[in-house]
Amino acid sequence: MATAKTKQKILQTFLDLLADHPYEDVSLPLIAETAKVKLSDMRSAYSSKLKLVAAFLEKIDTAVLDERDEDMGDQPPRDRLFDILMTRIDALAGHKEAVRALHRAAAGDPALALDLNSLEVRSQKWMLIAAGIDVSGVKATIVAQGLAIAFGRVVGVWLDEEDEGMPRTMARLDRELDKGSDFMKRLKGVEGIAKGVRSFLKKASRGGKRWKDRRGEHDADAGYEDEAPAGA
Template structure:
């Protein structure tokens, strides 16, 4: 195995074990044994299981950035966000069963939940910026919070979406973004601003 492939191999092993026995019961020693990589090496790369989740989140964030398309800015804000968020779900697809275990155990572990929400805020801010929507100021803070809440809701739909094309996830995301867009446009009009493509 090439050195550059080791981190991903560790992550894949961790997610497989999470799917098999539950994230809470998986230890770094378990991962070491299954991945056939010395525990010291794993600890150097991932000093905690939380670091593994951060790695997954960062990897997906990088994919969102790498997939940046200049032509996307010609679409509506709603369509840009839809494409970017669906790209995230596609990137996470291979980890779905393992992440379901992480979410289940995270509900019983406040510290894990707080850590996840911190990563989520960063990821949603990145999605907004790539979509051409500023995250600066009060409006930016609101955008991040609203998109984070929507993502958490759609994430639950995705976890239980067994359709080949993720049609349930796409439908729920489209409806959620439509509601947000409608709300944003109403707020813009009530504030005396003209309707714009950047209502979100």
């Protein structure tokens, strides 16, 4: 069983290798050899490269949640989310080349892109929670998916930006959040329609039941009338 220290060492080795090699060239045996751990420990700690990526994103999630600015609580949701996502960029900064390798790999491998998207959606759900934006159920997945796509575009700009002040990255995040705000308004409109449809169907169902009950009573009365002549 790999210890927490061994797992941390393997993860850091993976990120270091990604900074210098394409994702597809970083194999589990290479990671184990570079980290100087046995393959059995490698297997116990991380059974696949995707598990390593998941651990990396969880590490970033934790860093963002720990750095969350409690004083932003009275700010509008959009401003809180902007702050959280820029904090996420800051957390990624120490692993910029590893992130670049992951983005390049995903661009050339649709299956990997889908796997990474699933992990990113999970992370973005936590970013929404950190920003104090209350969404749940199917809506949470829809919003997190949209946010994952938007954040991917922002990261694409960030990877090519050399200015430490990140003006282009922040401008792109502003634009993406503006689009997201419009999407949320449309989503609320769709929700309103859906609630209206559900209410109508519920009422129709109750009305149908009453109609069936009345029809049953009518049929019962008709039955008695049909039987009367026979008993005479």
